Amino acid sequence: MSSSYGQSLKLSLFGQSHGEAIGITIDGLPAGMTIDMERLMAEMARRAPGQSALTTARKEPDAPEFLSGVLNGRTTGQPICAVIRNTNQRSRDYGDGVDLVRPGHADYTGHVRYFGFEDWRGGGSFSGRLTAPIVLAGALCSQWLEAQGVRIACHVQQLANVQDASFLSADPGADYSYMKRMHLPVLTAGLDEMMAAAAMEARKALDSVGGVLECMVTGLPAGLGAPFFDSVESQISHLLFSVPAVKGVEFGEGFGFAGLRGSQANDAFRMEDGRVVTVTNHSGGVNGGITNGMPVIFRCVIRPTPSIAQKQQTVSLRTGENAETEIKGRHDPCILPRAVPVIEAVTAIAVMDLWKERAACLR
Amino acid sequence: MSSSYGQSLKLSLFGQSHGEAIGITIDGLPAGMTIDMERLMAEMARRAPGQSALTTARKEPDAPEFLSGVLNGRTTGQPICAVIRNTNQRSRDYGDGVDLVRPGHADYTGHVRYFGFEDWRGGGSFSGRLTAPIVLAGALCSQWLEAQGVRIACHVQQLANVQDASFLSADPGADYSYMKRMHLPVLTAGLDEMMAAAAMEARKALDSVGGVLECMVTGLPAGLGAPFFDSVESQISHLLFSVPAVKGVEFGEGFGFAGLRGSQANDAFRMEDGRVVTVTNHSGGVNGGITNGMPVIFRCVIRPTPSIAQKQQTVSLRTGENAETEIKGRHDPCILPRAVPVIEAVTAIAVMDLWKERAACLR
């Protein structure tokens, strides 16, 4: 069990896809922070469905209501609870219910986990819709982090078999804010169109595609994190793996380390303008679980959307027999564009929690 | 911050490589469990150095002393604290100290994190030696899990460029207990020798190699875990990334999902002997953060040991200038054999914590 996260910054997530509302409570944000509501809504919009042919056509306003913790546009330092009403529930589309469990989804595991009492409608507590309040929480953290000079950039490093370059070989000092305005943000100009084409192709085949997102956090001080259980990698990965569809996470060279020798993998140190830096950044900005002041770089894989318009083999929980199912409704052939702001959000949350932990280290 | 882990099962790790002792406190093990001390010591021995030419020649007895929580060979249900004395500290070998920070190590980040007061000798709190008490804790969890029918197997899926087969295409019902007796456990007979040769080659070149470990947990019931923050993947990866040298974690097809379509990636359900199973196991036994009753399969990458016998570029913390360093002492050209029991241990800890969480779900 649980829908809560965090040590210094605490989140409590709630809601089901087809219940009354979804939402989140965030405790531990600084008091007196002015919330830029326009930018917050822009982040929410990036995650919302219906932005292009790649994603579902449903239109949900997703306008959050702040129930607490905000006064005159500023945080009060007290818990912020924000809720998003579920207004566009087309339960008919999900009429088959929990009987025929959908492959790749959590229908079956949720049924076992909650002894058959789960709210199964539209994915219930497992729905990707729950990432909306996470984006909201992340946007609040991002605004605070940006004021400290921290920047988070995320691009589609792979979609189906189209591969982009990596932040590992990009200039960390460049301005990547343009990525927030791209539907499929990429480092290499033009690749987004090839990616979109690959996704449309899958869609035509009544199928879906997956991919890899790469994230870079710049402006972090050295010294965040801890050895062992609260390593930077432990905390970031904990949140990344909370995002539905994420099935792999790697830092720096990641799985590429398997083919490197120590002499190739080590990042030599060097003085630069009176600061300690590393010549390369194979480690992705983390040594021994602690930031070293270089950009924190990681990738996560997003599995192809399990909702596809083909017939699939499954079982009937009612009859206990083999069966076939066909998922109705419109679904994203490619969730990556909508996953980008979610990955940025959990990154912001993890980093801010690490920052607060660090602040509590008295001298 | 912290050296503690767990919700239902709580660990508290302590110690520095060259301090008095290292150890761990484990709270939440069932009362009345008979500890098989011989098997526990066998697990500790697998992690200990000096087992072959691949690993360091230091001989440390690593005999743990149980200070509490055990009476007449059985757990009392109260916290178990076990300590391991540091008897073989050759501080001379580390004489250069924290001045010349070693590339790939945590000397620099630890120095920043602890404001220069850290115990830097031999890696201090960051030393791989701290995995000894983790193996001890994991061995205790494993013994309990085995009594419930759970089995954990781990093999070297890749070492340098030598690649083994995957559990994803192996028979989950087979007996993999032989792996515990292999120095480099593999699925494909003979590959271990090729791996050993690759490691020895690196050693000759005064270098080191990395690789990938793959783990399979069988016998788990469906229903462990939770959506979002306490997903099975979140909790297992949190602990995996606590292990020094782990820089990537993937479940099921992992990063391979990026190139698959939904129709290839989904695991169809089927009834088998009255039980719900999946025909394939691309998801690695987890849907929506919850176990589905199939084997839980994941891989993690181990970076090449950063301690190599070559000159490396670094900085002097004392002078604030560029410098060269050469790491003295004997070091493992390949840490993988010793990492295997550590990965098994954190897996056992994570799984037992999930199991206990589940047990607290009243009806």
Added chain:
Amino acid sequence: MSSSYGQSLKLSLFGQSHGEAIGITIDGLPAGMTIDMERLMAEMARRAPGQSALTTARKEPDAPEFLSGVLNGRTTGQPICAVIRNTNQRSRDYGDGVDLVRPGHADYTGHVRYFGFEDWRGGGSFSGRLTAPIVLAGALCSQWLEAQGVRIACHVQQLANVQDASFLSADPGADYSYMKRMHLPVLTAGLDEMMAAAAMEARKALDSVGGVLECMVTGLPAGLGAPFFDSVESQISHLLFSVPAVKGVEFGEGFGFAGLRGSQANDAFRMEDGRVVTVTNHSGGVNGGITNGMPVIFRCVIRPTPSIAQKQQTVSLRTGENAETEIKGRHDPCILPRAVPVIEAVTAIAVMDLWKERAACLR
């Protein structure tokens, strides 16, 4: 910091008295529990203002909306979020705002704690109104506990100088459910009228009164709790002291132990119907932090309501000078009747958390 509580059962409280809404998220309730909404509303009504001349005349509907975790009147096992809209905000009554901090209130400490950004209106996050969602959470726990045979009774053991008998000398097997129907529940018939008279007298004097509430929990099994940090007393008192106005907590003989000798204070054991019981219950049902199967009995003191209609000395935060303040609006001369369901609620929450912790103790 924090508005969250619990280990196995997790609460997250949010809201300010004059914000949009107040509410709570409860994670960890069993799946499939039928909620008796009528009884839940009855508990909420007991806490609501305006029930008699003793309490404020404001009428707030306090009807909670369940946003998540409930389907067809049953818990789904997923987090329950319930919110209560703030509909009756008469901000005029609080016009002086945070300038003249009210004695006995948290205006000043909240101002310092939140750096001047707190929502000060009507007590903000400190308002007694926040106990409404706590009563709601407690009512849900109570319904589950009752199904296990646990009963929680609470009476006014003292109001001003009128003193009632104690559960310590009452029959634990009697039916105390009548207490829920009394405005001032007492053990000794007629005393409630004397208490009401004492409160009315204070009111006439533009003053307020305090008192002591006593609580008894029957039907608990032996074995809940733990020595030291998670003792039954630690966990119950933690929650009791979370309730505004509670300034003291004692178990069994409590402060009376100071005048007893060991021979008088010890509870002798005896077999009764094959069960171990104690002849007396001076310890209040807890030995070494663990329930012994006897009724758990404790008392807590409720300070007199700080909102009184007299002029009081204070300071102006704006001018930094001494000043006088007079609290406008209608306030309770005696909060005890409304505190009773709150104390019962936190007791139910603490007990259920203990029960769940116990359930996670595998064998």
Added chain:
Amino acid sequence: MSSSYGQSLKLSLFGQSHGEAIGITIDGLPAGMTIDMERLMAEMARRAPGQSALTTARKEPDAPEFLSGVLNGRTTGQPICAVIRNTNQRSRDYGDGVDLVRPGHADYTGHVRYFGFEDWRGGGSFSGRLTAPIVLAGALCSQWLEAQGVRIACHVQQLANVQDASFLSADPGADYSYMKRMHLPVLTAGLDEMMAAAAMEARKALDSVGGVLECMVTGLPAGLGAPFFDSVESQISHLLFSVPAVKGVEFGEGFGFAGLRGSQANDAFRMEDGRVVTVTNHSGGVNGGITNGMPVIFRCVIRPTPSIAQKQQTVSLRTGENAETEIKGRHDPCILPRAVPVIEAVTAIAVMDLWKERAACLR
């Protein structure tokens, strides 16, 4: 379950009275703090038995060994684990074992809680001996707090029927460090002798006495703590009730509030040297769960030692029949002198945790 405590400052306690050792791990102390080992040992000595006729004659050296987290006499910022060997185990004295459960002790509840597998020897995990590592942890916190100007004083406010004055009416600016040098620290000169006489009288009667300890913390800034679940009172009481024998806790006027009116109970504010202070301190330095900058004052009751040299009625767990027991060995007729440093220690721990939480409140 658990033997761990804390949010920002984390403790993990372990050990049984007659096991190998007892100890504690403390995570979160600042790096670079010089430990005054002499003063630390002086605190340990105050808690140790054998100091006067009032306490047991056993002589235990109680010299802690620091296994980690300390280098050259300074904290490294990493977890400190300290252990105390159990060298003087006279198991014969406890020969009757867990068969005849001792009234007032945790023999019975521990037996149920741990399913009969507990280490029952000499009280096992429940032994007052476990307070030795708590005193050690508290002494470390105290040293840090003192460097910030915080002072903690504790006196015996009542022993049997001898009553001392209260800090509520004492000068908070006076120097109470003399109390650390008194066996029975009191505010009123000479009272300690009357208290000692009362304890000796009980001893002659083969009995024991209880009492009340009062504690004052000065030098705290306003703004520590939070409303509701993490109130100052919640956190301090949580730790106080972890100490064996504590059965009641009250802040400021405590249970005396029951007889006061609001106009008497409220603390008027006043400016003094440019600071906000309160004219009186009925609230004991806490409003709405947050420190107000005035001295934090509280009392806790210590029940009479349950180990008395008289025959007592009990049951035999082996036969399931009524029986008599007589506790052998030497025991304290009055535990109060030894409880004083324990109460001071948990106070220091709670206050430092609150301080660290506050430090994490970014702006």
